Amino acid sequence: MRKELKEYKFDWMLLSCFSAASKLQNGTEKEYQQMLRYIPYFRGVVETVLSTGKPGQRFIEICAKYLDNLVNAKERGYHTAITTFCFSPIIFYAMDIMPICLEVMSVMLTFTYKRGSSDFLDFCNEVGFTETSCSSQRGSLGAYLAGIGTDIDMIVTDTPGVCDTNANAFAFAASYLNKPFFQLDMPPDLTGNRSDEYHREDYKALIAFLEEHTGKKLDLDRLRETLQEAEKQDAMIAELEELARLVPNPLPVTYNFFVYASRFLFAGMPECTRVLEAMLEVGRKNAAEGKSGISNGKEKVRSFFCYIDHYVQSLKFWQMLDEYGICYQGNILSRSWASNAPHVKEYGTYEAAYTLHTDDLDKLIGDIALLNSRMPMIKSIRGPYDAPHMWLQDTLSLAKMYKADFIVYNGTPGCRNTWGMVKLLARDTEKAGFPTYIMYADAFDERVQSWETTRDRFLEFLTVRRLI
Amino acid sequence: MMDAFLHAATSLENDYVKKWKSAGKKIIGYTCSYVPDEILHSVGILPYRIRGYGVGDTAIGDTYFGPFICSLPRCMLQLAGERKFAFLDGIIITPGCDSMRRLDECWRKANDDIQGILPKFHFHYGVPHKYADYTIKWFYDETVRFVNAVESHFNVRVDEEKLRNSIRLYNESRKMLEEFEALRCAEKPPFSGTEALAVIISGCAMPREEYNALLKNFLEESKALQGIKNRIRLMLVGSANDDIELVRVIEESGALVVADNLCFGARLYEDLVEEQGDPVFNLAKRYLAHNECPRRYGDYKKRLAILREKAHRARVDGVILQNIRFCDLHGAENGLFERDLEKEGIPCMRIEREYGPLVEKGRLKMRVDAFVERIRQKRREIA
Numbered sequence: 025m026r027k028e029l030k031e032y033k034f035d036w037m038l039l040s041c042f043s044a045a046s047k048l049q050n051g052t053e054k055e056y057q058q059m060l061r062y063i064p065y066f067r068g069v070v071e072t073v074l075s076t077g078k079p080g081q082r083f084i085e086i087c088a089k090y091l092d093n094l095v096n097a098k099e100r101g102y103h104t105a106i107t108t109f110c111f112s113p114i115i116f117y118a119m120d121i122m123p124i125c126l127e128v129m130s131v132m133l134t135f136t137y138k139r140g141s142s143d144f145l146d147f148c149n150e151v152g153f154t155e156t157s158c159s160s161q162r163g164s165l166g167a168y169l170a171g172i173g174t175d176i177d178m179i180v181t182d183t184p185g186v187c188d189t190n191a192n193a194f195a196f197a198a199s200y201l202n203k204p205f206f207q208l209d210m211p212p213d214l215t216g217n218r219s220d221e222y223h224r225e226d227y228k229a230l231i232a233f234l235e236e237h238t239g240k241k242l243d244l245d246r247l248r249e250t251l252q253e254a255e256k257q258d259a260m261i262a263e264l265e266e267l268a269r270l271v272p273n274p275l276p277v278t279y280n281f282f283v284y285a286s287r288f289l290f291a292g293m294p295e296c297t298r299v300l301e302a303m304l305e306v307g308r309k310n311a312a313e314g315k316s317g318i319s320n321g322k323e324k325v326r327s328f329f330c331y332i333d334h335y336v337q338s339l340k341f342w343q344m345l346d347e348y349g350i351c352y353q354g355n356i357l358s359r360s361w362a363s364n365a366p367h368v369k370e371y372g373t374y375e376a377a378y379t380l381h382t383d384d385l386d387k388l389i390g391d392i393a394l395l396n397s398r399m400p401m402i403k404s405i406r407g408p409y410d411a412p413h414m415w416l417q418d419t420l421s422l423a424k425m426y427k428a429d430f431i432v433y434n435g436t437p438g439c440r441n442t443w444g445m446v447k448l449l450a451r452d453t454e455k456a457g458f459p460t461y462i463m464y465a466d467a468f469d470e471r472v473q474s475w476e477t478t479r480d481r482f483l484e485f486l487t488v489r490r491l492i
Numbered sequence: 493m494m495d496a497f498l499h500a501a502t503s504l505e506n507d508y509v510k511k512w513k514s515a516g517k518k519i520i521g522y523t524c525s526y527v528p529d530e531i532l533h534s535v536g537i538l539p540y541r542i543r544g545y546g547v548g549d550t551a552i553g554d555t556y557f558g559p560f561i562c563s564l565p566r567c568m569l570q571l572a573g574e575r576k577f578a579f580l581d582g583i584i585i586t587p588g589c590d591s592m593r594r595l596d597e598c599w600r601k602a603n604d605d606i607q608g609i610l611p612k613f614h615f616h617y618g619v620p621h622k623y624a625d626y627t628i629k630w631f632y633d634e635t636v637r638f639v640n641a642v643e644s645h646f647n648v649r650v651d652e653e654k655l656r657n658s659i660r661l662y663n664e665s666r667k668m669l670e671e672f673e674a675l676r677c678a679e680k681p682p683f684s685g686t687e688a689l690a691v692i693i694s695g696c697a698m699p700r701e702e703y704n705a706l707l708k709n710f711l712e713e714s715k716a717l718q719g720i721k722n723r724i725r726l727m728l729v730g731s732a733n734d735d736i737e738l739v740r741v742i743e744e745s746g747a748l749v750v751a752d753n754l755c756f757g758a759r760l761y762e763d764l765v766e767e768q769g770d771p772v773f774n775l776a777k778r779y780l781a782h783n784e785c786p787r788r789y790g791d792y793k794k795r796l797a798i799l800r801e802k803a804h805r806a807r808v809d810g811v812i813l814q815n816i817r818f819c820d821l822h823g824a825e826n827g828l829f830e831r832d833l834e835k836e837g838i839p840c841m842r843i844e845r846e847y848g849p850l851v852e853k854g855r856l857k858m859r860v861d862a863f864v865e866r867i868r869q870k871r872r873e874i875a
Contacts, residue, residue, distance in 0.1 A: 152827020154844075156560070157820045184621035184789050188590040189820050191621075195789040196824045205790040211630060212587060212618040218633055225626035408597050408616065440818065443558030444594025448601045464559075 025147045025170055034144070034167040035129070035174055039091035041136050045070050046088040049081060065138040068338025075319075076276050079302040083282050086295045087132070094174055097122035103177045103238045106168065106197060108161070108190060109357070110399040111182045111208075114254055114292035115392060118247040119234055124174065126193070128288050130163025134335040134468050144170070145469060153196055158438030159468035160332075161193035169200055178204045178237050180230070182396060185210035186406045189438045206233040210397065212407040214414070215375045220394070227393035244385050250292035251392065252382045257291065258362035260300040265366045267307045268353060268426060272323035274310030277345045277352040279303050279317065281333060284357040284400070316351070324349030325491050328428035328458075330419040330449070331356050331435045331442060334467050336475045344479055348492055353426035356405075356418070361398035371421050376403070376413040409445045416449055420456055430491055432482075434463040437472060459489040493710045494687055500694035501736055504545060504571065505579050508698035512538050518581040518646060521611075523568070523595060524588035525755045525783055526619045528775040530658040530765070531639060533700055535648040541696030541756075542577065543734045544568045544847055552606070556598035562591035562818045563847040564732055569598050572609050582613030582645070584638075589787060589821055613645045621789055623781050632776040639772065655771045661700055662765065668707045669695075669761040675711070677750055677806035680719025685728070685749025686739045692757055693734055723748035724864045727803055729829065730814040730822040731847075732756055738845075741853055742812065745860045751806035753799060759783055786821040795825070796832055803838055809867045810839040812860070816847045839867055 045063075048056055048070060060067045073080040097104050102122045107113070113123040133141035141159075144166025149155045151169055153162065167173045181194035184207045191207060198205035208226050213219045231242050261283060267274055282299055290296035310316070316323040327350050334341040345352055361368065363377040378394040381387040397403065409415040423431050431453050433446050442449075450460040463482065466472035486492045500506045512519060520532055521542040529539040544567025547553075552573030553566035571577060587593035596616055603610035618634050620627035639650045669692075675681060676688050683691075691710065695703050724747040728739065734756045739749050752758050763782040766774040784795050803811065811833055813826035823844065830840045841863040845852055 152824070152831060154815075154820045154823035154827070156818050157824065181789075184787075185587065188787070191789050192786070192820050192824055195786075195792065196828065198790065199792040199828050207622060207789045209621045209627065211620070212616065218630065222626060222630050229624065229626075410597065437560040438820070440561060440590035440820070441594070443560045444591055445556075445597045446558055447556060448597055451601075 025143050025150070025166070029143055030170065030172055032172075033095070033174070034133075034164075034172050035091060036095050038129070038132050038136065039088065039095050041066060042084060042088040042091055042132070046081075046085045049074060065337060066136050068340065068343065069135045072278060072339040072343060076278055077302075077306065079279070079282060079299060079306060082299045082302050083286065086286060086289060086299060089295060090289045094122055094124055098175055104174055106176055106179045106194065108181050108183060108194065109288050110186070110402045111180065112291055112392070112396050112399055113288070114250050114395070115231070115234070115247070117292055118250045119238060119240060119242055121177075121234065121238060124176070125288050126164050127160045128285065130160050130468050131285070131335045133163055135337060135339065138337060140337055140470060141166070141468060142471060151200065153193070156438060157193060158187075158189040159436045159466050160438075161190060162438075163468050165193055165197055168197065176201060176203055178206070180206045180208075180233075182208035182210065182399070182402060184208070185212065186402050187439070187441045189440055204233070204237050206230055208396065210402055210406050214397070214403065214406065215412075219397075220390075223393045223397045224390050227389060227396065231389070244388055247388055247392070248382050248385065251380050251388065253294060253297060254292040254395075255362075255380050255382060257287070257296055257300055258360050258380075259364060260297070260304055261360045262362065262364045262366055263304060264300070264307060265354070265360070267311050269366065270311055271427060272314075272316030272318070273326070273351045273353065274315060274317050275303070275307050276317035276319070277350070278339070278342050279307070280352050280354050280358045281342065318349050318351060319346050320349070322349045323351045325429045325486070326351045326353050326427055327430055327432060328353045328419070328423040328426060329355035329432050329434060330415070330423075330453075331433050332467055333357075334434050334463070334465060334478065336470050336478070340475050340479070344482075348483070348486075350492075353428050354422065357400045359400065359418075359422065361403055367422055367425055370425055373413065405441055409449055410452070416452055419449065419453060420458075423453070423458055428458065430459040430461065430486075430489065432461045432463060434465065434467055436466045436468060459485075459491065461485040493706060493713060494683075494690070496706055497687070497690040497694045497710070498736075500697045501690035502545070504543065504576050506697055508702060509538070509540070509579055512699060513579050519579055520582040520584060520613065520642075521577060521580040522584035522586065522617075523565075523592055524586040524619070525760055526586050526588065526779050527584050527617060528635065528779050529700070530655060530662050530775055531635070531642065531650060531772075533661070534655040534658040535642065535646065535650055537581075537642070537646065537648075538699060539696075540580065541734075542568055542580075542583065544571065545734055546576075547571060547848055550848075552602065556602050557591075557594065560818055561594070562589070562731075562816050564816055565591050565595040565598075567847055568595060569602060572599055573602055573606050575609060577609075580611045582611045582615070584615045584617050586617045586619050588619070588785070589819070591818065613641075615641050620780065621787055623788070628777055628780060631780045632773050635772055635776045652771060656767065659765045659767055659771055659774070661704065663767065665695065665700065665704055665707065666761045666764055668704065668711060671711055672707070673758060675714055678719065679807070680721045681748065681750055682714040682717035682719050684720065684743055685726075685752075686736050686743055688749070689733075689736045689739050689752075689757065692760060693736070695760070696756070720748055724810065724867050725750045725806065725808045727751040727753070727799070727806060727808045727811045728757070728814070729753045729799065729811055730826055731816040731819045733814070735847075738856075741856050742860050745857065745864045747860065747864050751802045751808060753784070753795075753802060755783070755785060758802075759785070786825040792825060792828060796829065799829060799833065800836070803833070808838070809871075810841065810863060812841050812843065812863070814843040814845055817844050839863070839870070
């Protein structure tokens with residue numbers, strides 16, 4: 025790793041960037057424009073996000089707040105836990121534990137810096153972690169392995185049974201850093217009594233682990249408050265998802281990203297609610313005016329991403345979609361599996377959804393266990409891809425419901441669980457009438473395939489399939 | 493004796509399999525060492541570990557799997573597509589790892605294009621990633637589900653007494669393999685690592701009664717042999733390896749593989765199944781507990797302790813830590829093993845390889861030569 029990278033804590037550096045970005049529009053337009061000259065590689069993010077108005081401003085603010093909480097966690101008396109995007113942070117917030125989501129940190133690095141997270145990706149390999157592992161964790165994990173991040177108390181993941189490379193990154197980190205480790209294990213079946221019981225018992229073991237390592241008992245009333253906020257957020261996400269069904273879709277292309285990122289950062293906390301409120305305001309207004317969320321107001325084609333997005337520096341992926349009038353109809357990360365979600369109601373898949381009974385303390389643990397087992401990826405990619413409630417069913421039903429014209433797979437080469445069957449999935453979605461494109465890029469590492477090549481191939485697909 | 497083992501280890505449809513099939517009996521294949529053989533044995537079905545051995549092309553495997561997938565399941569699918577597993581009456585897929593669990597879907601979908609390659613009995617056997625009261629319960633329920641599926645499909649009944657007999661028979665194997673392990677670790681082992689692997693693999697590809705008889709004779713004969721000396725003693729660790737040629741390449745460099753911690757190796761036969769109590773529960777407990785694979789996240793220290801103990805017991809001069817490309821579980825853990833074992837003065841060498849017909853023999857041999865030379869040099873310096 026370059027020596028200069030070790031001079032400052034990497035998360036403090038990120039905090040400085042996002043904190044400054046959150047204040048950029050406090051001054052005059054002239055001052056704002058002047059400031060952009062000083063952040064040539066970060067301006068794409070700043071402009072794209074802030075151009076969405078209040079939601080963008082609030083989104084940058086919560087990114088800065090999350091980083092501030094993280095950097096100052098120990099001073100403020102919080103414990104810290106490295107965790108993953110598919111682990112709901114609700115339980116951590118309810119127990120005064122600062123969740124450090126590796127994938128979110130990797131995205132922030134990828135967005136912000138010209139070199140993305142490449143130094144940290146490579147540092148993982150220097151200390152013995154495999155280069156073939158998923159870049160979504162490696163991107164920021166390298167910084168923690170190098171000791172240039174906030175002090176860590178414990179490491180918690182919930183991807184065993186779903187994603188080996190994800191779970192393995194956390195297990196490696198725990199062994200390398202000699203930190204306490206807990207895994208929530210996911211059985212291959214999502215539904216049924218056996219799976220429900222397994223999820224519940226495993227979650228109880230998690231709570232025991234967290235209590236042991238924080239020295240504090242879980243306060244059920246506090247958990248209930250956090251879940252009540254999460255319930256409110258689920259209702260707002262449901263409304264946003266309902267709006268996305270309209271033609272044209274009134275939501276700007278970046279909103280989907282704001283939804284899932286806000287949930288990963290602050291699910292169950294008012295910060296997330298504020299971003300969702302701002303998005304709803306714009307969405308409702310656009311819908312009332314029959315206006316598309318695309319910048320030039322012209323929705324040409326509707327896309328559904330069946331896995332994740334491409335986080336190349338400066339948000340170029342979203343800029344491209346917006347430029348070509350490609351409406352973004354969501355991905356696997358953004359869907360809520362609350363029982364009030366539009367797609368759950370549409371298809372009656374209540375068995376695969378969760379309901380929060382916040383008025384019944386006895387049910388809280390079971391509810392949060394169920395909620396956690398319905399997090400992105402955890403929900404859809406555990407059993408065979410064509411089993412009930414799994415990836416194929418979810419992809420086809422969502423693509424159909426949101427009137428997608430085509431489906432795109434994008435991930436990372438480290439994603440063994442999807443690369444093991446994505447060709448089969450694409451064959452099935454094509455058979456169902458959806459032109460399907462498999463991107464061979466790495467969502468977090470532009471060195472695998474340059475953005476220019478990724479964009480050209482993507483556009484070539486759209487052209488060849490006469491979608492644009 | 494060794495010829496029988498070598499034959500079984502280097503052919504898929506070996507003479508034992510042919511004889512079994514010609515008697516009209518059934519065979520079920522499985523992909524991972526978490527499947528309790530005893531259940532199948534007790535109803536007269538031959539349990540057979542599916543392998544990727546002998547592949548000459550991967551076109552079929554490449555058609556269904558994506559490009560970033562371990563070559564072992566890819567080779568297995570290739571062989572299935574070439575109808576090399578036509579003798580199987582059933583298959584069991586376990587989520588040993590992400591690559592292997594996707595063999596389930598790839599095999600099923602390949603069967604749409606190459607009809608008849610998927611046996612009619614097809615079972616997805618869920619195996620938890622950790623050991624706790626509730627995970628044993630899950631695995632027990634899963635094993636009961638498996639028993640029911642076998643009974644229903646093959647019109648047989650898993651009789652408790654017969655199952656106990658099968659457990660006793662397999663425990664006999666395990667006890668003999670413990671003896672075998674002691675000989676393997678001895679100062680002058682009576683057989684090479686290549687031969688040892690052939691003995692172990694054969695147990696996954698022939699009827700247990702015949703295997704035990706062969707093993708018994710082999711042990712008796714081995715005790716009378718002079719033994720191999722003056723070799724660099726190595727332990728082989730990491731990804732699944734069912735190819736004795738890999739060990740042969742290592743041993744051609746003047747080394748002797750005297751220990752391993754592989755799932756097609758010593759991990760298969762460590763620990764007995766309890767013979768008292770509910771046999772299905774005892775099987776579930778043993779198969780979930782004994783198999784120290786890195787898919788059991790968070791148990792690194794336990795596995796390091798096992799390696800230390802084995803290295804000490806077998807007096808190894810070095811450890812080869814190998815992983816198949818895209819096998820991140822073993823690859824990453826090998827990085828930790830290297831760090832910790834080297835600290836303790838045990839030389840280690842990490843190799844990333846492709847599974848397959850010795851595609852990288854030259855590169856492997858060069859690296860092993862260098863590793864053996866490193867150890868010899870160290871010895872000379874100490875002397």
